Amino acid sequence: MDIRAHEERLPRRAAASYHNVNDQERKVSLLAGAGSLIFALRRGGLFGLAVGALGGLLGYRGATGHCPVFARLGKSTARPSDQGLFGTAPLHITTGVTIGREPQELYQFWRGFTRLPTFMKFITEVRPSGEQRTHWVAESPLGGKLEWESEVIEDVPNERIAWRATEDSKIAHSGEIRFRSAPAGRGTEVELDLHYEVPGGNLGKAWKGFVKSMTEQAIREDLRRFKRLMETREIPTNAVTSIASRQRGPQ
C-alpha cells in the first residue's frame, strides 16, 4: 500500500476541545486586537483603558483560537479544515541504509516496535496496547513529552511493515519500513518512509526546510544506530564511563 494513499485519512489537526474560533476569524481578531491596543496606549484615559481591555480579549481570541464569550454562549465557528494560525505542513522523508544481515532478522527486530527505543533517539518507550496497536512515548526535540497510539496497517513478513497514528492521536504520522535483499550477499537494503504533519506550514519555505533537514538527520542517525546494533550487537560510544554513556543516550 502506498504511503500517500493512507495519509489522506490522517487527522488534519489535533482536535482541541477549547478551539471554537475558525482560522479566518482568528486572523481578524489578532489584527483588530493589536490595532486596539496601539490605539489604547496612545489615547490613554478611561476610554483608552476600555478599548485596551477589548483589544486584549481580541488578541487572546486570535492567538489561542479560544473565545471565552463563544464558550459561554455555547457557540463555535470552528471548522474541521482549520489548521491553526501557523498552519501545518506535510513532511515526507525517505531514507535508507544497507545492513549486513538477512531481511528476516531485521524484520523480526523491528516487528512489535517495542525494541525501537534502543536505537531511536527521541522515542523513549513503545508498548503494546492492543491487537496491532502500540502506545508510543517520545521526547519532543523542543522539550516535553509526546504520546500517541499507532496501529499497524500492513505487515508482510520479512518484507515490509506499515503503520500510522490512530485518528484520535495528537499527532498525525504514518510510516513504512521495507526490507529487501541487497545484491551479492551484501545484506539487506532497508528503506524507511515517514510522513508527519508538522506545525508551521504558513511560516514559509525556510522553516519547512529547517524542520525537514533536522528531522531527516535525526532519522538517518536512528537508522545508522539500527545498522550498528544489528551488525555488532552494540551501539558505539566514546563515553569512558557507563554513567556518561547513559546520560548521553543513544549517540
Added chain:
Amino acid sequence: MKAVCWHGKEDVRVDSVPDPEIVNQGDALVKVTATAICGSDLHLYNGYVPGMHSGDVLGHEFMGEVVEVGSSVKNLQRGDRVVVPFALACGNCFFCQRELWSLCDNSNPNAAMAEKLWGHSPSGLFGYSHLLGGYAGGQAEFVRVPYADVGPLKVPEGFSDEQVLFLTDIFPTGYQAAEYCNIQPGDTIAVWGCGPVGQFALASARMLGAERLIAIDDVTERLELAVQQSDAEPLRPSEVGNTLQMVETLRDMTQGRGPDACIDAVGMEAHGMGLEGWYDTVKQSIRMETERPIALRQAIIACRKGGTVSIPGVYGGFGDKIPLGSMMNKALTLKTGQTHIHHYLKPLLERIENGDLDPRFVITHRMHLDEAPDAYRLFCDKREGCIKVVLRPDGRI
C-alpha cells in the same frame, strides 16, 4: 587517572581525569605500559585537525595489560599483554570483512560529522578528534578499548614493549605505504618526510626489494638514520630548491625516469621553499586551504610515468594546486588511507621475530608520561635529535 589532554594549539597538559570503565560488553580496559607520540599527533598539537575539544585525551599508539573485559569478550582475559591498533574496527561490517579495517562502518559514533566533510566516514580512531569518534586516547594510565575481540593482538612471550609498540601504527603505516607501491625488481622509491612513518616506509621498501631509496628531508639526524638503517640516498629540499628543481633533481638522479613510486609521508604541514611555501603558509593561515600539500605536489610531478604515489601522510580537508594534469597524463596510481593495522599485526610481528626489522631503531627519547608537554614541544621542534618519543606511565625506562 593521569592522561595527556589537549587544550588548544600547542597546549597539552597532564590532567587528572575519570578512570574509564567497561561501557559496552565488547570492551576491554587496558592498563597502559607504553605509549608514543605520533607525527600525526603534531597536526592536533598545531591545531590543524578540526573537531578537537579542550580536555580530549590524546594518543593512538599504545599497549598494555588487560585489566578487565566485558561479558561478551571471548579472545582476551585479565592479564593478557596486548598491542592495540589505532583504528577501531567492529569486525562485522562490509569493510572489516574485506580487511579494510580503517574504513569500518560502525566504529565512529560521530560518523555524521565526518560525512559532512568527506562524504563518508572512516573508522573511529583513538584520541584523534571528535570527527573520528572522540574516543579517549592512549597517552593515559588506562584506556577503554571497544571491540576488544577484534583489534588487540596478544603479545607472545619474549618481546619487550618497545619491540612491539609500533605495531599499533607507524610500522604497519610505513609498511602499507611501501606495499602500496607494488615494488618490482629494480625500482627506485622516493620518500618525502623521514619522520617515524617515513623511516618505516623506507625500511619496509627495502624489505620488499626496492633497488634504490631516496630519502627527502631537511633534518640531519633523520637523514642520517635513513642512510644508516635503510641505506637510502639523502636529499635536502633546502639544497635542491623549489618544486620544479626537486622534480629535475629526482629525474637526474634516475637518469630521466623519475622514481617508480613516491611516498608522501609528510601530509598537511609540509614546508615549502620560496614562493610556493609562502603561498600555502598564507592560504592555510587564513583558512583558504586546510593543507600545505607541497610534498604531494612534488611526489606527483616527480613520479615516473605509470608509477604509484602512495600517501600515508595525513590530510584533512582541501588542498590547492594539486597537479591533476600531471597525474592524469602520466597515468599515475594513487594509493592512500588510514592504515588497515589489523591486517598487518601478525605478519609484521613475524618480521620482528625473524629479525627482519627491529622497530626500536626510531626511538630517540624515553620519557615519563608526566613529561608529555615537554615531549610534544621537543618532537614538534625536532630539537635534541628527537625522532620518536616513547612515554611510560610508570616511568620505567
